[in-house]
Amino acid sequence: xxxxxxxxxxxxxxxxxGKADAIYSGTPWFDQNxxxxxxxxxxxxxxxGKFYLFGEAHSDASNAFAGFNCYSSKDxxxxxxxxxxLPLQKSGKLGPNRVGERAKVMKCPKTGEYLMFMHAxxxxxxxxxxxxxxxxxxxxxxxxxxxxxxxxKPIKKWDMGTFQDTNGSGYILIHxxxxxxxxxxxxxxxxxxxxxxxxxxxxxxxLKKDGVxxxxxxxxxxxxxxxxxYYTSESIYGPWVSRGLIAPxxxxxxxSQSTFVLPIQGTQGTTYMFMGDRWSFPKQAxxxxxxxxxxxxxxxxxxxxxxxxxxxxNLSTGLSSPINSTNKIIENTDKxxxxxxxxxxxxxxxxxxxxxxxxxxxxFSIEFSGRQIxxxxxxxxxxxxxxxxxxxxxxxxxxxxxxxxxxxxLVSTAVFQSPIxxxxxxxxxVYVTGEKSNWSDKRKSDYGSTGYFISLDKIMIx
Numbered sequence: 115x116x117x118x119x120x121x122x123x124x125x126x127x128x129x130x131x132g133k134a135d136a137i138y139s140g141t142p143w144f145d146q147n148x149x150x151x152x153x154x155x156x157x158x159x160x161x162x163g164k165f166y167l168f169g170e171a172h173s174d175a176s177n178a179f180a181g182f183n184c185y186s187s188k189d190x191x192x193x194x195x196x197x198x199x200l201p202l203q204k205s206g207k208l209g210p211n212r213v214g215e216r217a218k219v220m221k222c223p224k225t226g227e228y229l230m231f232m233h234a235x236x237x238x239x240x241x242x243x244x245x246x247x248x249x250x251x252x253x254x255x256x257x258x259x260x261x262x263x264x265x266x267k268p269i270k271k272w273d274m275g276t277f278q279d280t281n282g283s284g285y286i287l288i289h290x291x292x293x294x295x296x297x298x299x300x301x302x303x304x305x306x307x308x309x310x311x312x313x314x315x316x317x318x319x320x321l322k323k324d325g326v327x328x329x330x331x332x333x334x335x336x337x338x339x340x341x342x343x344y345y346t347s348e349s350i351y352g353p354w355v356s357r358g359l360i361a362p363x364x365x366x367x368x369x370s371q372s373t374f375v376l377p378i379q380g381t382q383g384t385t386y387m388f389m390g391d392r393w394s395f396p397k398q399a400x401x402x403x404x405x406x407x408x409x410x411x412x413x414x415x416x417x418x419x420x421x422x423x424x425x426x427x428n429l430s431t432g433l434s435s436p437i438n439s440t441n442k443i444i445e446n447t448d449k450x451x452x453x454x455x456x457x458x459x460x461x462x463x464x465x466x467x468x469x470x471x472x473x474x475x476x477x478f479s480i481e482f483s484g485r486q487i488x489x490x491x492x493x494x495x496x497x498x499x500x501x502x503x504x505x506x507x508x509x510x511x512x513x514x515x516x517x518x519x520x521x522x523x524l525v526s527t528a529v530f531q532s533p534i535x536x537x538x539x540x541x542x543x544v545y546v547t548g549e550k551s552n553w554s555d556k557r558k559s560d561y562g563s564t565g566y567f568i569s570l571d572k573i574m575i576x
Contacts, residue, residue, distance in 0.1 A: 132513070132533020134191040136424045136437050139405040140369065140392055141488075141531040142515045145185065145195040150515055152399050153183045154391045155216035155317075157276065157374040158190075161252050165190055168199060168217045168230065172398035178237055179214035180399075182230065184253050190378075190387075190427060199254035200230060200247050207245065208258050211237050214245075216274055216317070216373070221252070222300040223282035229300045230256045231286060233274050239556050243268040244286060246301065262286070264294060264303035275374065277320040285350070287318035291329060293350060307351050317342075321375040321386055321409075328416050330360060330388075332371045336555035337393035338562075339366035339522060346414045360388075360409075361418045368421045369493075369521055370405035380432020386411060387427070388418060392518075395553040395562070400516040401499060408434040423528050441488070441574040444480065451573070453478045455546070466526070468492045472566040474548035481541045486576040489530040489544065493521035496565030498550035502530045507539040520551045520563040526571045534576075544568065 132144065143151040153169025160166075164186050171181040184199035200217070203209040213235040221228050227248055234245040247256035261268035275287040284296040286303065290310035294303040314334035321328050327347050333340040341363055345354040361367045370390030378385045386409040394401035407418045408425065424437040444450060446469040447459065453469070455476025461467045468491075469478070489502065497519035504513040517529045532542075552562035 132535050134533055136191060136426045137406050138424050138531045140403050141528055142403060144533055145193050151193050153185055154402055155373050157218045158376045159219055164188055166252055168219045170215055174397045174399050179208055179212050182217040196253045200256040203258060207234050213237055218276040220276055220278050220284055224298045228252050231276055233272050242272040243270050244274050262303060273316040275318045287320055289316045291315050317372050319372050319374050323411055330372045336561055337395045339369045342367040342372050344416055357414060360416055366522060368405055378427055378432055380430055382431040382433055384432050385427055385434045394518040394551050397516055401518040441576045444573040446570045446572060451478050451480050469570040470567050471546050474546055477543055477545045478570060479541060479543040480573060482575050483539050484575045485537045486534050487532045487542050488528050488574040490526055490571040491519045491529045491569040492524060492526050492571050493519050494524045495522060496567050497569055498563055498566040499547045500568040501545040501547050503543045504532055505541050518551050519568050
């Protein structure tokens with residue numbers, strides 16, 4: 115325990131120079147300081163040629179509001195921490211022991227002002243409403259104004275999203291499929307354009323393509339992943355038609371929950387990027403990751419038919435492309451990997467195998483020469499948190515983070531992808547922490563991992 119505690123606190127990022135060359139889903143991302151990007155329940159807006167990502171700041175101690183972060187990027191791969199756009203308030207509805215979720219920012223065409231919308235609530239989720247904040251500059255700080263009013267009353271709902279139509283009209287999306295049109299200044303609601311049409315349907319998001327509106331939401335399973343689904347309509351007023359799932363059944367939307375869709379328009383087309391969250395309670399700050407995937411859209415059909423671990427977007431043409439990996443693969447049985455503590459090798463019928471351990475402080479390590487390293491795990495229901503440490507040949511820590519190897523479905527996937535570093539000699543060490551993702555929701559339903567295992571399938575080196 116002493117070793118892992120030291121590694122949690124003794125991390126220096128002064129020499130961090132890594133860059134990303136693609137969008138990598140399901141692995142921690144690092145900002146310019148080498149810290150894990152923390153911006154969930156997020157959205158992105160493009161302003162003056164730059165992308166701005168807004169989302170929930172978190173702690174690993176509780177789900178209490180810790181602020182909404184702002185990051186910027188020129189390429190959607192590398193994110194610069196700008197500031198806490200809306201910090202924890204000293205008191206009030208976004209003060210201590212309150213909840214603030216699903217920050218969404220839009221620029222009002224009429225006033226040029228930036229408005230942030232959010233779900234505000236008590237820590238027990240019994241005082242929910244849609245709130246808003248304003249700023250003259252995109253990065254903030256935003257000033258919290260309280261509840262967004264409709265007919266003089268708050269909209270007392272929880273999960274929410276936003277949508278800005280091509281004519282500049284702004285909308286608030288609510289769980290259940292409710293849609294509200296904002297006033298011209300975006301500071302109040304003037305009309306409910308669609309009423310509740312289903313149970314659940316959390317984390318709503320919307321896109322519009324060729325005159326068709328697509329409304330995406332998730333089932334009601336707290337922070338657990340599920341199969342998200344969608345509706346279409348030729349008018350935002352409806353009628354809305356249920357179209358089914360957006361990803362193959364049982365994939366649990368590639369282990370994510372919808373939060374936003376970003377259109378990336380170029381000279382040859384538009385890529386609609388699905389933005390999903392891979393939650394990891396209680397360590398949302400350290401271990402929750404992002405699943406960003408290009409959507410396939412044709413007529414009323416919308417889907418993410420195949421999971422792309424890494425892909426690139428040409429911001430000029432607006433077209434996306436997968437990455438064809440030529441990385442060196444090192445299997446878990448390779449003698450280059452050094453194990454410490456009790457590990458078991460488990461073989462599968464298809465000839466693959468994994469190394470597993472749930473012994474606290476057990477570890478494995480590998481020394482390698484190259485520019486980048488990725489860790490693949492068989493994620494499963496009995497897996498917990500792993501501590502990942504990447505250091506140079508002098509022993510200086512370059513990257514240190516927690517990764518969550520829990521999943522409802524067994525699959526081999528990348529759980530850590532290092533930034534691209536200067537070519538050299540490095541060492542990757544992975545530890546069993548003896549902690550796991552586990553929680554109960556407000557209905558007292560239990561979710562999360564049943565064990566503390568960490569798993570090694572393979573390592574890939576560039």
